[in-house]
Amino acid sequence: MTGRTANTVPQRPSTPQRPSTPLRRALGHELRRHRDLFAVYGTFMTVTLLCADLLDLRLGFVLILLAVRLPADLADPVLENGAQLRSALGISRADAVRARTVLISAGQLLLVLGTAGVILLSDWAPGTQHWSTIQVATSQNPGPTSPTLRDHLVDIGMFSGAIAWTHALIGGDAFRPGAGLTGRRAVSVYLGVCLLLGIVLSLSGMLAAELQLRSGADDDPYAHLRFSKDAAQAIALSLALGGGITALVLRCRRWVRRA
Template sequence: MTPIRQAMSMELRLSSGRFSLAVALCALTLVLAATITDALVAALTIWGALAWYRYGRPETVERAELRATLGLSRADGVRGRVALIGLETVMLLGTAVLAAPVSSATGLGTSVTPGPTFVLSGPPGLSGALIALAGTLHAGLVLVLTGIAVGGDCLTRRPARSMALLSLVVYLGAGLLSSVLIGLPLAAVELSNGAVMTYLIVCAGVAVLLAVALLVLRRRVRAWIRRLDSGVAARAMSAA
C-alpha cells in the first residue's frame, strides 16, 4: 500500500487544475475582503461540499491507467483523494476565518460569519474570534457529514452529474438540522444572558461532534477501500 503522503502527492499532480482553482478562490476571497466585501466567504463552504463530486467526476479509464503507471492502485487513489479533499477543506475553512480580520483591518467591517447556514451574535462580551471558531467548527462538521453521505459514490466510481445536486442537498440538509440542534441552546444562552462559559461548553460540544464525524468518515473510507479490493480480487479469480 502506498504511503498516504505519496498517494496525496500523486493525486495532486493528477488534479492540479481543480486544486489550483480552490487556491484561486481562496485568494480571490481574501482580496475582495480587503478591498470590497467579504461576502464571497459564503461560497467557500458550498465549494467544499462539492469537493467529493469535483474530484470524482474526472475519473475515467485513461486516468485510471495513468494512475496505474504511477504505481497507484484504485484504493490508493481513493486514499489520496480523501487526503487531498481534507487539505482543500482546511484551506477553505481557514480562508473563511481569515477573511473577517482582513475585512475589519481595512475598515470595511464583516458581513458574513463563518458557518454553513446560521449566524449567532453570542452573549455580550464574547469575542468575534470565538464566534468565528464556533461557525468554522460547525461548517467543518457539516462538510464531513456531506463526505460521509456522498463520498463513497463519488470516489469509488465516476459520479453522475446528479451527485453534485445531491451533495448540495445533503450539505444544506445537514446544515439546517445541525443549526437547529446547535442553535437552540446557543439562542437560549443569548436570551437568558447566560455566562460565556455556557457558550464555550456548547462550542466544545460541536468540536466533539466534529471529532466523532471524522472517525466515522475514516471508517467509511476503509469500507470503500475494502469494497474496491474485494472487487479487484473477484475479477482476478474470475479471470483465472
C-alpha cells in the same frame, strides 16, 4: 615513446532517491491530473481574501461551496478512467481511494483556512452575527454587539464540521459505479447537515437553560443565558467538528476496504 594519460572527468556520486511508496505515487498522480482545478480554486481564494481585506466584502460562502463540491469535482465521470495508467504506475485501487480522500481533505482544509481569513479580516457591525452565534445580553451591555473572536472560531468550527460530515456522507459515491455524485447534490447534503446542526444548537441551549434554572445555582438571569450559550456551543461544536472528523476517518477506512 611517451604515454598519453587520458583525462578522466570525476563523476559526482549519485544521490540515492527516496523510496516512492504507492500512496505517494497515487498522490502525485492525482495532483498532476487535477492541478488545473486546484489552480482555479487557489485563484478564487486569493480574490475572496483581497475582497475581504480591501473592499470589506464577505465572500467566504464561495469558498465553503467550493470545499463542499470538491469530492464531486475530483470524481471520475467513468470509474475506469486512468485505470491502465494507475496499473502501470503500480497504484492499486485502494491506494487511489486513499490518495483521493487525502487530496480532497487537504483541499477542503485550505479552503476552510481561506474562509477563516475572510471572516477575521472583515469588519462586523453590531447586530450582525453568524448562523451559529447565540446573542447573549449582559448587565453592562444589554444591546446587540458585534461577534467576538470566540463567535468567529465557533462558526469556523461549525461549518468545518459540516463540510467534514458532507464528505463522509457522499465521498464514497465517487468510487461507486452508478452513484451519480454531483456538486448540486453535495451542496444539498451540506445544507441539510447545517440545518441539523442548527437544531442541535437550539435544543442544546434550551436544555442547558432549563437545567440551570431548575438547579437554582445562580439567580442572575444573565448568568443563565451565558451558561446556556456556552453549553450549547460546546455540544454542537463537539458533534460537528469532532463527529465529522471521526466519521470521515471511519468512512475512509470502509471505502478502502471496498476498493
